[in-house]
Amino acid sequence: MCCLCATVGRGDIILGNMVVEAEFLKSIPYFAGLSPVELDAVARRILEREVKRGEIILFEGEPARELYFVASGVVKVFKTSPEGKEQILQLIRPGESFNDVPVFGGGLNLASAEAMAPGVLYGIRKSDLEIMLRDHHKLAQNVIQVLSQRIEHLVSLVEDLSFRHVTGRLARILLEYAGDKGGERRLLTQQDMAAMAGTAREMIGRSLKFLEEEGVVRLERHRIVIKDKKALKEIAGVAD
Amino acid sequence: MKMIEMPVIDQAKCNGCGLCLSVCSCQALVLVGNVVTAVETTDCGWCTLCEAVCPTGAIRCLYEVVIEE
Structure with a gap:
């Protein structure tokens, strides 16, 4: 265990003055089935970010630097057309993630994200994620599963947009x-x-x-x- | 006095998570005990965000479909 973190009651992991609930981490599909040691490694790389209602978290087209999980609150992921029309792609609730695809793909943010309510986000830097994926095979398997589900959702959306009326x-x-x-x-x-x-x-x-x-x-x-x-x-x- | 239509809450399904309260911009929802209740107010503009974010499907923002006379 690193000098900055210590495990406290009920398996919570404390980082400086920030507590990442191990139970909460386990409930996130990315981290399901990870061992306590692996969860500890994840928690050490998590950045906590408090957001206010209406705060823009990500801008479409900017380099994708972090993957986010919603710990509390709700986040709206949306795209804006050149005419300024907004299309909500997804509402992200506690336990769910956003900005996964561009972070893994190494590209730009595909959509913007805005906090719809005051809340707390957990972020993991792209560089940290790459290290963790290299070191923890179970995490890599989970990521493949999450991204597969994401593709299924997008394929059904494409069907709706292109083939069905x-x-x-x-x-x-x-x-x-x-x-x-x-x-x-x-x-x-x-x-x-x-x-x-x-x-x-x-x-x-x-x-x-x-x-x-x-x-x-x-x-x-x-x-x-x-x-x-x-x-x-x-x-x-x-x-x- | 005519009642104001409000989102319908299935209290048996509500898990008291409070997500709906956090997205409601007009304070039309309150937690009573551990269950959400709608407060009658004309400030509710029927944005339906509370229904959209509810993880248990406990909130229903109902529409009546009518043909303009």
């Missing part, structure tokens, strides 16, 4: 639920719409925004108002 399916759902005269109000969430359309919740948010920008619907508090039913039917591919 999520907006068309959403339009059908909205038409089906609109003006239901069956007596009981049928209410639905964005998550429900995503499940019905067979897509991710983020895609529904994006599609609703698109329909609003096209002047087809208006999003109100608690209501989706169909402004142009004919246009919505056209998008849905439903005969008038």
Whole structure:
């Protein structure tokens, strides 16, 4: 054990005046199944960073220097179009990581990241990560697993963006639920719409925004108002 | 007085993690005991972030779909 760190009660690892909970580290997919010695090696290289709501953590296009884990709070990973439109790619909750791909790939940050709430991040420098991967095979196996899952998620997103017409399916759902005269109000969430359309919740948010920008619907508090039913039917591919 | 529609919380599913409170910019959610409760307020703009971040699916921001008259 190094002179800077000591193991304290319940397996927590103390670094100077910072405590990294071993239990928390073990819950992160990257570190699952690591031995106490390996966890200790990881904890020694972790940098703690407190973030405020709205703080930009990473800028798209800058060199990728650190991999981050959310210890508390929520982080939004997003891209911005040249017109200034923001597309949320992922919300990162405690225990989850972000900026993995560019850090391992040696490139630039692929997206920006902003804290949506006050929180604490654990960061590991790219150079430290490379040393750890060389020394700890279990960690390398875990990284491969995490990146494989990341690719699966991205492939499904690519399918949604290129082959399927999520907006068309959403339009059908909205038409089906609109003006239901069956007596009981049928209410639905964005998550429900995503499940019905067979897509991710983020895609529904994006599609609703698109329909609003096209002047087809208006999003109100608690209501989706169909402004142009004919246009919505056209998008849905439903005969008038 | 008309009730203000608020996100619906399934208290049995809520694990009290507080993520929803941390992203809510209008203090529409509070922790009572170890469970989240919605406070009626017109400040809630239905951003649905609380639903998006909830790890247990305990929060539902419901929409009614209507056709403009």
